[in-house]
Amino acid sequence: GNSVTQMEGPVTLSEEAFLTINCTYTATGYPSLFWYVQYPGEGLQLLLKATKADDKGSNKGFEATYRKETTSFHLEKGSVQVSDSAVYFCALKLGNEKLTFGTGTRLTIIP
Amino acid sequence: DSGVTQTPKHLITATGQRVTLRCSPRSGDLSVYWYQQSLDQGLQFLIQYYNGEERAKGNILERFSAQQFPDLHSELNLSSLELGDSALYFCASSVEQGASSGYTFGSGTRLTVV
Numbered sequence: 513g514n515s516v517t518q519m520e521g522p523v524t525l526s527e528e529a530f531l532t533i534n535c536t537y538t539a540t541g542y543p544s545l546f547w548y549v550q551y552p553g554e555g556l557q558l559l560l561k562a563t564k565a566d567d568k569g570s571n572k573g574f575e576a577t578y579r580k581e582t583t584s585f586h587l588e589k590g591s592v593q594v595s596d597s598a599v600y601f602c603a604l605k606l607g608n609e610k611l612t613f614g615t616g617t618r619l620t621i622i623p
Numbered sequence: 624d625s626g627v628t629q630t631p632k633h634l635i636t637a638t639g640q641r642v643t644l645r646c647s648p649r650s651g652d653l654s655v656y657w658y659q660q661s662l663d664q665g666l667q668f669l670i671q672y673y674n675g676e677e678r679a680k681g682n683i684l685e686r687f688s689a690q691q692f693p694d695l696h697s698e699l700n701l702s703s704l705e706l707g708d709s710a711l712y713f714c715a716s717s718v719e720q721g722a723s724s725g726y727t728f729g730s731g732t733r734l735t736v737v
Contacts, residue, residue: 544723555625555713555728556666563723601666610656610679611715611726615665 514539518602518614525592526622533587533617535576535602543604545569545578545585546611550599559587559600594621626650629714629729637737641702644732648695648716654678655697656717656726657689661710672697704736 519534537543544563548556560569565580574589585602602614626649636642648655657669659682668681672691683689686704691697701708711733715726 546725548725548728553730555627555730556715556726557625557728558725561723561725605723605725608721610668610671610681612668613666 514543514604514606514609514612516602516604516612516614518600518617520615520617522618522620524620524622527594528591529621531587531589531592531596531619533600533602533619535585535587535614537583537585537602537604539583539604539606541606542580543606545576546603546605547574547576547585547587548601548603548613550601550616552598556601592619592621594623597621625727625729627652627714627716627727627729629712629732631732632730633733633735635735635737636704638704638706640704640736641700642704642734644699644701644712644714644734646697646699646714646716646729648697648714649718649727652716652718652727653695654717654719655691655695656715657683657697657699658713658715659710660713660731666713669699701734706736709734709736 546561547559549559560571562569562578568577599616628647653674659667669683671679689699711731713731715728
């Protein structure tokens with residue numbers, strides 16, 4: 513079946529550090545890929561998405577590129593801020609099927 | 624405000640009891656999804672409705688049931704509650720079912736079973 517594997521957390525970085533959160537997927541077909549973010553005490557919010565190979569999704573300084581050859585969708589940000597502290601979820605969607613989420617990566621940014 | 628409304632925000636109840644969680648989807652969205660988020664299980668898909676009909680079922684216990692009403696709001700019923708049912712329950716909605724349509728999530732209902 514379809515699945516998403518995320519790098520395990522928690523991840524702790526200093527402010528202005530470079531961030532990478534790894535995400536790889538397994539799917540029977542060509543899924544759309546998503547990153548969601550969950551701030552403390554809130555629901556999940558869509559951060560960015562890509563719907564086909566080589567697409568780059570970007571939002572709020574975050575980027576992720578859909579790599580079909582490596583079945584990956586790694587999340588990156590050049591300079592993180594304290595306000596980026598949250599849990600990040602990678603997800604895939606194939607056709608009319610439900611969104612399948614990874615286990616989430618908790619990110620903490622230290623001033 | 625995401626446009627998806629969940630009530631109540633918090634619920635504390637005793638084991639063996641029954642509760643109902645309510646979700647109003649974003650205006651125009653026909654699909655509603657229920658997820659359970661617990662510390663050790665991550666985000667688990669429970670069930671999906673599309674325009675009043677059940678479309679997909681995930682890891683939903685037999686003690687749990689859901690429905691979507693003609694006005695598109697949905698309710699998740701949890702019965703014979705156990706301590707292990709304590710979790711955050713999220714509702715999400717989407718306008719269509721296509722691959723590129725992501726979900727809009729509500730802020731969740733935190734259920735504590737004591």
